[in-house]
Amino acid sequence: IVVGGGRVGSLLKGLGHADDVIVRSTSEYKYQLREHPGNAPKDGPIYLAVPTEKIDELYEATPEERRDDLVYMGSHGDDAGPSKKEGGTKAAIFFQVDTPTDGEPYGKVIDPSGMSVVSGKWAGDFARRCMKADIQTHIGTPEQLEAAQLTYLLWLCSVHTVGKLHGKVHVAEVEKEHGEEFESMLRELAGVLVKEKGVTLIDDFVTRLREYTAGLDARVVVKPARHKMFWDISQAHRQNKEEDPCPQHSKALKKLKAIPS
Numbered sequence: 001i002v003v004g005g006g007r008v009g010s011l012l013k014g015l016g017h018a019d020d021v022i023v024r025s026t027s028e029y030k031y032q033l034r035e036h037p038g039n040a041p042k043d044g045p046i047y048l049a050v051p052t053e054k055i056d057e058l059y060e061a062t063p064e065e066r067r068d069d070l071v072y073m074g075s076h077g078d079d080a081g082p083s084k085k086e087g088g089t090k091a092a093i094f095f096q097v098d099t100p101t102d103g104e105p106y107g108k109v110i111d112p113s114g115m116s117v118v119s120g121k122w123a124g125d126f127a128r129r130c131m132k133a134d135i136q137t138h139i140g141t142p143e144q145l146e147a148a149q150l151t152y153l154l155w156l157c158s159v160h161t162v163g164k165l166h167g168k169v170h171v172a173e174v175e176k177e178h179g180e181e182f183e184s185m186l187r188e189l190a191g192v193l194v195k196e197k198g199v200t201l202i203d204d205f206v207t208r209l210r211e212y213t214a215g216l217d218a219r220v221v222v223k224p225a226r227h228k229m230f231w232d233i234s235q236a237h238r239q240n241k242e243e244d245p246c247p248q249h250s251k252a253l254k255k256l257k258a259i260p261s
Contacts, residue, residue, distance in 0.1 A: 001040075002047045003029055003058060007097035007107055008073065009049035014105035015129035026054075026061050033063065045089065045122035047071045059085065071122050074149075089120030092148035095135050096216055111135045113212040115202070117148035147199050154193060155209050157227050158185040161252045163220035171220055175213040183210065188246045189230055195245065196233050227253060228260040 002013045002022045013022050021040050023029045036042055046069045048058055055072070062070060070088040094115040098107035114136035118126045123139045130137040138144070162182045163174040174182050186206050193199040202208070227249070234250045237243065244250055253259055 001029070001032060001044070002049060004047075004049035004054075006049060007099065008093075009047070010100060011097050011106040011109065011133065012047050012049060012129055015132045026057055029058060030061050033061075033066065043069070045069055045071050045125050047073075047126075049073065055085070068121055071120075071126060087120075089118065089122040089126065090145055090149075091118040091123075091126055091137075092116060092145060092152050093137075094148075094152065094212055095130075096218075106133075109133045109135060110215045112215055113208040115148060115151065115205070115208055115212070117145050119145040147201060150193055150197065150199050151190075151201060151205055151209075153226065153229070154186060154189040155213075157189055157230060157249065158182060159213055160220050160222050160226075161185065161249065161256070161258075164222045164256055164258075165252055168220050171213055171216045171218050174220070175210055179210065182213070185248050185252075188248050192230060192233055192245050222256055222258050224253075224258045224260040226260075227258065231260050 002009045002016070002020060003024075005022050005024045009022060013020050019039070019041055021032060021038070023032050031037070032040065046062070046066065048055060048070060050058065052074060059067065059070065068087045070085070071091065072085060072088055073091045073093050092115075094113045095109055095111035097109055100107040111134070116130065116135065116137040117140040118137055119140050119142050127137045127139050140148070159171050159174050159182060162178050162185060163171055166174075166178055168174055168177070183206055186209060190201055190205065194201065230246055230249055231253060234244045234246055237245055
């Protein structure tokens with residue numbers, strides 16, 4: 001079952017099995033689980049290709065015995081809900097799917113980074129689907145998944161912040177016009193993850209994230225909640241009369257009036 005008929009949902013359906021189904025609402029999802037119309041399978045992965053705010057509702061609509069079949073796609077900060085759910089399969093994805101054209105089942109896939117990681121019960125199924133579209137997806141340990149999720153979070157906090165500071169509309173403009181400033185913030189926040197959280201990042205993460213950013217048409221949006229972890233670390237150091245480990249990031253949040261609550 002694929003929940004959500006957007007770009008990623010259509011991709012997962014198109015790369016899956018003939019008896020896969022897409023559902024687009026919670027009521028349709030409940031009916032599918034209960035009745036299995038069209039002889040749909042009664043087991044297998046349930047891909048939640050939906051916005052974060054829909055996760056809890058779908059989780060509660062899932063029978064307890066099927067919750068381990070849920071596949072969440074998200075990151076810390078931006079998608080903290082999926083990250084906090086126990087069990088299931090979790091994926092940190094670093095690819096973009098264009099809008100399908102000319103009757104295609106899914107749009108063109110852009111995957112310049114090869115940084116996607118999946119972990120859990122249905123990791124193999126997710127990775128096989130991605131492989132069909134030449135998406136490099138690593139089946140990792142929970143620790144490797146967390147590192148990928150936090151890498152995505154530091155990317156979010158860097159690219160959207162620098163973009164907003166300069167009034168940019170799309171994230172690709174940040175890489176093209178303010179690449180050095182963007183890289184500086186990436187490295188600053190990465191240093192915090194390594195020192196404060198003990199996270200192990202891949203050696204060339206900056207190069208890969210910049211390549212990833214260059215091909216994205218996503219809009220620049222600053223969400224204060226995304227920045228809470230880094231802001232709290234900065235605050236703790238300041239309260240102890242220690243040097244702020246991410247001054248560039250803190251200064252930007254103050255200027256943008258985007259201090260997390």
